[in-house]
Amino acid sequence: MSPGGEQEPVVRVEVSEAVAAGRGEALERLVAERVASRTASGDATVWGPEAEAEASKRLGWTRLHETSRGLPAEIAALRGELLAEGVDRVVLAGMGGSSLAPEVVCAAHGVPLVTLDATDPGQVRDALVELERTVVVVSSKSGGTVETDSQRRAFVEAFEQAGIDPARRVVVVTDPGSPLETAAREAGYRAVFLADPEVGGRYSALTAFGLVPSGLAGADVDRLLDEAAAVAGDCARDDAANPALQLAAAMAAVPSADGQGPRDKLVLVDDPAGALPGLPDWAEQLVAESTGKEGVGVLPVVVPPGAPEVTAGLPDAVVVRCAATHVPHGTADVEGPEDAHVVVTGPLGAQLLLWEHATAAAGFLLGINPFDQPDVESAKQAARGLLESTPAPREARSTHHGVDVVADDATLGSRGADGLDEAVEALLGHLGPHGYLAVMVYLDRLAHADLAGARDALAARSGRPVTFGWGPRFLHSTGQLHKGGPPVGVFLQVVGDLAEDLPVPGRDFTFGRLKAAQADGDAGVLRDHDRPVLTLRVRDAAGLAAVDAALRGRAG
Structure with a gap:
């Protein structure tokens, strides 16, 4: 008090x-238009007639502090069964909203969770360990997310090769009626949790997508719902406070x-x-x-x-x-x-x-619809097309220290670049007074985490905001804004195959090929939107060190 x-x-x-x-x-406008109370009551007309159809099936998140109350007990019972069997390591295979919320919850509650939201073969392989004590939570709202399906396939094969029944070690979280629900029930997986279909992925923190992996890892998800319930009334008030x-x-x-x-x-x-x-x-x-x-x-x-x-x-x-x-x-x-x-x-x-x-x-x-994501699918479609056709990689403009520089004339100019640092400077030259730089790295984010340290150097060097995203993780978040938001961004990709490739069981592509298709597809869509894109294609560890030096302004 x-x-x-x-x-x-x-x-x-x-x-x-x-x-x-x-x-x-x-x-004052938000209060006058009663945006808070109308949202909390499920009024789909808040965002205008064009958004109404989508909003009418995307407002379930406003009630989750009540509608998710039955989940903690179910999760606790399953966790108890697993612990009794010596299974205490939780791996989450999911992308975007399916992985980010559990990662935050587990970190705040101080419990371990292995988050696999990558297609880099090295990062996937590193997750396929300690299988005797591992349960995998496969989370996908649509049930068709290619990254998550590929990760599931890798774990099922690894369990089988280790002599472990995968059906006892796979837990699924998905929407009712999705292809993943059907496949999970046919395979007899350990548990299938169905999330509220009236909640979009990025608003799903308090659905089964957020609560199941967090609770299995040991987080107090009952407390999480209590905390949300305590603020729900305040968030629904049409008041300036x-x-x-x-x-x-x-x-x-x-x-x-x-x-x-x-x-x-x-x-x-x-x-x-x-x-x-x-x-x-x-x-x-x-x-x-x-x-x-x-x-x-x-x-x-x-x-x-x-x-x-x-x-x-x-x-x-x-x-x-x-x-x-x-x-x-x-x-x-x-x-x-x-x-x-x-x-x-x-x-x-x-x-x-x-x-x-x-x-x-x-x-x-x-004045926009906050529940759709029209430009996310464009990158997914481009990646699928590249997986099917497998074109040759884009030709490098030049190569320095084992790093290929890939860009068009609009980004680098007709002369190209004399070195890595010059290429980065040419890209930064496209930054306007209200622009931003997006760094997008398609590498193992755990093995090469130090590269993120270059972000501050780039921000100081450019004088503008710099986002740093690991691919394909960022495609399910800032990827939408890159294409659909204000056209003021410039984009720097770092790609490479620094780990031995890994097949995707039952598919005719590998994790390395999937990662490359996602990077190339996204770059292609950005170019189609007339965004400046520079790709630095790394061949080995020495090349990565050269890129790191160039990003920090220390290139030789």
């Missing part, structure tokens, strides 16, 4: 003066400090000290895939504490820090020169629901 006897809010959203001054009109509306207006309606448009870069500080590690990665997918379409969108930029985007005072950025417990506003690691900052404080379950409500309300302010 507060000193005055009033109950403390479950979630607190504190904003700096620059944000408060800029969002006022939008906040509603924290979700406050956050939505800060995300989507604060004008740029230079008067040249909105502050549409949302810098999310991933601060382990806030006790919610990984929450920005989950919010990144939610915000980017929900808002990035029709030429508008909010670009989430996940950064470590003290990153250039936090300290530079970018005119088109709002910096957000999330914490489980109260962080006094105005501390040095939160404030920046422009003072466009937001601090969101509250427990994880409450923050998950808060961000979902805020993102839906931000969609209203932007």
Whole structure:
């Protein structure tokens, strides 16, 4: 309780003066249009007639703190059975919303979870270990996600080769009636959990997709639902004190400090000290895939504490820090020169629901449908086409230190590039005053995690926000905004085969070929959208070191 006897809010959203001054009109509009109460009651008309058909079957997430209440007991019973059999290692095979929420939940609850959201053969092979104590949760809403199906096939074969009955070690989470449900029941898998079909993937944190792998790993998912329930009433209120509306207006309606448009870069500080590690990665997918379409969108930029985007005072950025417990506003690691900052404080379950409500309300302010993802499928189709036709790789413009430089004339100019650093500089030369750089790396994100350290160097070098995504993981999040959002991004791919390839059982392609098709397909779609794309194709470890040096501005 507060000193005055009033109950403390479950979630607190504190904003700096620059944000408060800029969002006022939008906040008033959200209240006047009753966006909060209409969303909470399942009113599909909130986002206009064009979005109504999609929204009418995508609002189940507003009730999950109630409708998911039966799941924790089922999950706990299965976990007890598995532990009694010596099975205590949980691997999650899933992409996008199916993997990001459990990753955050398990990190916040301090329980181990192996997340396999990759097609790199080295990363897949490294997950196929300790099978005697492993259960695999295969999560796919559609049931047809090629990455997840390939991972499932790899584990089934590995279990069989180890003399373990895969049916006892595979748990499936999917939508009712999906191809995966049919296949799982025919195979007699250990358990099949059906998620709410009226919830889209990125809003599915509190469905079976988020709760089953987290609960099997040992997270307290009952507590997670309690935390969400505690903030549900606040998020449904048509009141300027509603924290979700406050956050939505800060995300989507604060004008740029230079008067040249909105502050549409949302810098999310991933601060382990806030006790919610990984929450920005989950919010990144939610915000980017929900808002990035029709030429508008909010670009989430996940950064470590003290990153250039936090300290530079970018005119088109709002910096957000999330914490489980109260962080006094105005501390040095939160404030920046422009003072466009937001601090969101509250427990994880409450923050998950808060961000979902805020993102839906931000969609209203932007005038878009926050529940579709029209440009995600384009990259998937391009990848499928390349898998079927297997064309030769695009010809390199030049090769330096064992790294092929691949780009068109529009990106590098007719002369090409004299070295890796020059190629990167040529790409950065396309950055406008409100642009951003997206680094997209198709390598083993666990084995080569140090490469992400180049992100800060690129941000300092370019003076602009830099996103860093591991492929194909990012295709299910920022990939939508790259094509459908404002056309101000420039794109740097790092691709390579640094591990021995691995066949996909029962398919005529390998994991390495699948990864290459995903990278090439995405680059092709970006070029079709007239986005500048530079691909650095790495041949070996020395080449990767050369790329790392070039990204950090230390190329020889």
